Amino acid sequence: MLKKVLIVLLACGAQLTLAQDYPGKPVKLIVPFPPGGSVDMVARLVGKSLQDSLKQPFLVENKPGASGNIGAAFVANSTPDGYTLLVGSAGVFAANQYLYANPPFDPQKAFAPIMRIVDQPNILVVSPQSPAHSVKELVAMAKAQPGKVSFGSASVGSAQHFSTEIFMQQAGVEMLHVPYKGGAPALNDLMGGQIDMLFDTSPTALPYVKSGKLRALAITSSQRSPLLPDVPTMKEAGFPAFEVVTWTGIAAPAGTPRPVIDKISAAIRTALQGNLSRQLAETSLIPVGDSPEAFREFIRKDAQGYEALVKSAHITPQ
Missing domain, CATH: 3.40.190.10 (Periplasmic binding protein-like II)
Incomplete structure (x- = not known):
């Protein structure tokens, strides 16, 4: 029994040391879409903030293809040490599993959610x-x-x-x-x-x-955007039941030590309380900054909605 306790204590100590030293080298932010899109934009703003606060480069790499599955699978198969992270949208985290007959990963098992960064x-x-x-x-x-x-x-x-x-x-x-x-x-x-x-x-x-x-x-939001005050909402345009707000989040490979997850999450949350929030709002993005647990539950519920929509739209998995 004492041996098991010592093993657990040593493991916890090792994880805490890893978090204290993290990051000790550049970190890759994998965006599973081409440059120029909104996910890429969020990744670059967040990467700059993380680089400023954690004093290591956070480098955006675009790995597009297969509706985001190629880049997401790359992260899912990466070493779970916090040095390869995924910045993705609802597709890779929630929807694609119902759109592909043989998806390359199970998003609920492949990733350790860190944060839903923005709604849009x-x-x-x-x-x-x-x-x-x-x-x-x-x-x-x-x-x-x-x-x-x-x-x-x-x-x-x-x-x-x-x-x-x-x-x-x-x-x-x-x-x-x-x-x-x-x-x-x-x-x-x-x-x-x-x-x-x-x-x-x-x-x-x-x-x-x-x-x-x-x-x-x-x-598609419930309220008009202050950046486009003359543009009506879909509800105002005659579709009272239409409201669609998408999102972008960040995750690590499953098995990434929790202290590392918490350090990344805390750094982004601090950034969202300052200049990063203003930068995002200037492009009509709505900062969220939820916890890893809340993000995991959000993904689970969102996936249920996508499953129902795929069925109702009669979309055949590829």
Whole structure:
């Protein structure tokens, strides 16, 4: 019995020492999407804050592909020492397990959640050349051309995809889905006229709306954004049951020592109480900063919602 107690005490001591020394070298922040999207933006802001407070480089690496599964699997299979972290969205943490017949990992088992960093609304945008100047006119377009009005998304199962699935169900329309390998390519094609509409993440759409390169028809949050006060919510646009707010969080490989998890979590939470919160709010992101336990439970409940939506939308796993 004494031997077991000594082993436990030694293990606890080793973990505490690891946390005290962490980080002793650069840390990788894996973003499973291309540069330029909202997840990438959050990762770079958080990485800069962590670098400033923990005095080691936090380097963003983009590993896109398979709706985020490639980058997420890389983290899931990494050494659980806190030096390879995943900054991802609802897709990799909650939705993809229902979108792939043979997912490369079980998100509930593969990761140690650290924090849900931000929530973010989406903005329904079209090009300035679009004949639709309102959500009502967009619905009329879609009804007049069933299956021909196209919408883009960052990937199958992304926030953009699911937002539009909900929209189509509530509007009673059918549109053509054009999935991309990230939000930035979809946004570029929307401005180029290759697709007709997009529920884009607010941080990436906002600059293009303000510059006149995109036209915003509605925002998916319950309240109007102070950064776009003239843009109605989807509820105001005639969809009282429509509210979609997506999120970005950070996690480590399962088995990462809890003291390391707590040190990262505390550093981000401190940053969110200062300049980082202001930087995020400037791009319409809503800081959250919850605990590892709260984030794990949030992921579990969100996954249940995605499972139901995949079934109701008749999405066939790939």
